[in-house]
Amino acid sequence: MNEINIGQATALTSPDPLVLVCTKKEDGKLNMAPLSFFMYASFNPPMLAFAMGKAANSGENIRRTGKAVLAAPGVSLKDAVMAYGSANGGKKDKLAQTPIALQSIEGTDIQIPEDSRIAFEVTLEKTVESGDHYLYLCNIDKMLADESKEALFAWDGYAKVAPAEEKE
């Protein structure tokens, strides 16, 4: 085997999970950012964890409000996902710049994309410093799904988003 760096590792483990972290900004507006550093962290109670760069506006929002919705975007959102992944929501109104169809869901006032396969409504339990990221350990309050929607995954170390295909 050959020794590799972490960038190469992320490309080799792809496709990786992909969700849009939906949060409320300080001005009350909605923000979204794509995220692949996501994992389930407990069955009982249901919990998940995710890591975001320390400067991310999404992280700032979840630390301030304690709330987020993680929604797996459908295939129609390919371009919007890349656009939301290339700007900081504290400096830009990404949803105004790249508008998408939204839906309201029960149990939260944070809207999510209309084209979502699954959504996790979460409450922040604990923030852990993790190198150049913060790791957010969250309780899952509610999970909603629409199995008719095809989800996007992150490919090639986050350079590309596309559906995941099963090999026969």
Ligand SMILES: Cc1cc2nc3c(=O)[nH]c(=O)nc-3n(C[C@H](O)[C@H](O)[C@H](O)COP(=O)(O)O)c2cc1C
């Ligand atoms: C496919 C993809 C996956 C990403 N995964 C992560 C991730 O797991 N953690 C992270 O901090 N940033 C990740 N990013 C980058 C953030 O989405 C990007 O830094 C974004 O601008 C943050 O927005 P915010 O400042 O509004 O929160 C990813 C980007 C893309 C395109």
